[in-house]
Amino acid sequence: MATSVFINLPVSDLARSKDFYTSFGWTLNPNFSNDDAGAIVISDTIYVMILTHSHWAQFTDKPVADATATSAVINAISVEESAEIDSLVDQAVAAGAIEGKAQDLGFMRSRSFADPDGHSWEIMWMDPIAQTGDWEAVQAKYGEQQPV
Numbered sequence: 001m002a003t004s005v006f007i008n009l010p011v012s013d014l015a016r017s018k019d020f021y022t023s024f025g026w027t028l029n030p031n032f033s034n035d036d037a038g039a040i041v042i043s044d045t046i047y048v049m050i051l052t053h054s055h056w057a058q059f060t061d062k063p064v065a066d067a068t069a070t071s072a073v074i075n076a077i078s079v080e081e082s083a084e085i086d087s088l089v090d091q092a093v094a095a096g097a098i099e100g101k102a103q104d105l106g107f108m109r110s111r112s113f114a115d116p117d118g119h120s121w122e123i124m125w126m127d128p129i130a131q132t133g134d135w136e137a138v139q140a141k142y143g144e145q146q147p148v
Contacts, residue, residue, distance in 0.1 A: 007075055008049045010056035010064045011117050014038060016096075017050045020116055024091035042077065067118030074112070076122040085111050085123045092121070106142035 011017040021040045022028050032039035036055035040048040053064050089111040093099050100112035110124035130138050
């Protein structure tokens with residue numbers, strides 16, 4: 001069985017968050033969604049559970065952080081083609097996201113955004129050559145950029 005990743009996010013307006021996350025192609029799984037939660041499917045193994053604050057409180061005694069004012073995590077998702085970054089981030093921004101920092105090292109590129117509740121996302125692509133760790137081949141293709 002493949003390992004799955006479930007990213008759980010507290011949201012202030014569940015309907016708005018469902019609309020936001022489905023606006024750029026991620027899907028809502030109605031079997032695991034109700035008035036307190038939405039199950040957003042990113043891939044066969046990656047899911048985002050958006051939870052009302054009251055439902056979130058069932059899982060932790062800690063208060064909900066204001067993600068618009070603090071940063072604790074950046075949720076990074078890879079794409080297969082560099083152009084997919086622009087498509088997804090542009091659609092997220094059109095749906096109400098706030099665009100964040102971008103990075104382009106040639107062999108690796110990313111753009112980021114914050115969702116309506118301030119949760120940080122980074123959409124990134126890395127050249128398959130770089131994924132092998134063969135930095136000589138990366139430098140031959142891209143120049144003297146260094147891995148981060």
